[in-house]
Amino acid sequence: MKILLVSATRFEVEPLAARFENIALIPSILHKLRNDYLEIDLLTPGIGMVQTAFYLGKYLAHSDYDLAINAGICGTYSKDIPIGSVIHVTEECIPEAGVEEDGRFLSLFEAGLLDFDEFPFDQGKLINLNYPKMTRLIQLKTGTGNTVNTMLTDPGKLRQLKTLFPADVESMEGAAFFWACQVEGVVCTQIRAVSNLVGERDKAKWDLKLAIKRLDEVLMAVLDELFKEI
Template sequence: MDFEQTVEKSQRLFPHELRSKNRVLVITAVSAERDAMLRGLLDDTRFDVLAAGVGSVVAAVNTVKALSSDEYSLVICAGIGGGFSGKAEVGSLVVATEIVAADLGAETSKGFCSLDELGFGFTRVQIDANLVARVSQALQEAKLPVTTGPVLTVSTVTGTAASAAELASRVPGATAEAMEGYGVGCAANDRGLPVLEIRAISNVVGPRDRSAWQIKEALDALEAASAVLTEVLL
């Protein structure tokens, strides 16, 4: 089922007149993340969960499509991601305090220069601090391990210790990395909607070692987090 068919099915199952005004659009990258969210949400009709594809651009495009087809009060980018060593442990959750497009810019003889520094735009999507506090506190009260901090959006997943160290230096406090948050955040901002990013950590940011990834555990954490959202986002 493609993205447009998923949106159409959601609208058919839950017609506009039957929906709560306080509705949430949840964007994941892939179907496994979407399904984990749906298991936790238990058919709560306030939430639409859509797998928009991998990467910031396709996520932005499909978020705009979804926002054009219905009315929402909040957009959440959710899924698994990598956690920076010492910041977010594998199996834990991260609630973003800001979303940072960490590799959007230019290389110079003095190092990386961000889009902001170039004067061509912005690389940071701000997130409402009260919303972050509400969600992270609810997750803690549910006995789920959770950290807050900047979540990086990258076009190329980090695969070396040197790259991980460079990103951590470039964005002080960097907690996790993924590939869709910035695109989803820009789409939400364009509509004047608040955005939230939640990541369940499946691996440590650094040398690529698929044998060490704990995807099932991360998806389980994502499912548990989504169950909490039904209580806190009333």
């Protein structure tokens, strides 16, 4: 099985990467991780949709992957989702893509610039139904995500975002990952661990260490299950 693991930064998946022999194919961007029973391509395109879309488009078009996994940390909009929670994100929205008109924000779909069901969108969202039906994934809490270019801290803007585009978690890459995988027809899954509450810029209230630890535990369980199925 040929697996592509996509993480914005190596830092987010370093505990997993450290368990493997690392072969740099393109320094800082693409590594091959290898041990006695698994071989994984690790793509670390950088933070944001632009880098993620470019490098995913490049490598998915020229490689025949059986599975792509997007793994990383995220923020949560809800205090009911504790820091350290691991979420299987199955739906993404791009809430900043749109126009302001007469004091109102209209999405690209509402403004008539995109059809709500224009592939790969479904009712204006990127919905991933083509994920591996694995026990470890099914056990995770399923959630919805917003993919943003800006981490908001202004209470009014954040309130508007949550009202217009309700979601469970927020990242800066998820929608680009789903878009690329769906266009290329690659089976994919997105796994995110919560490190902070969205809007909280006091880093003392974040817990990156816990989020990365929990993410690593789930990733290893998923890979172990995949290995047993091979």
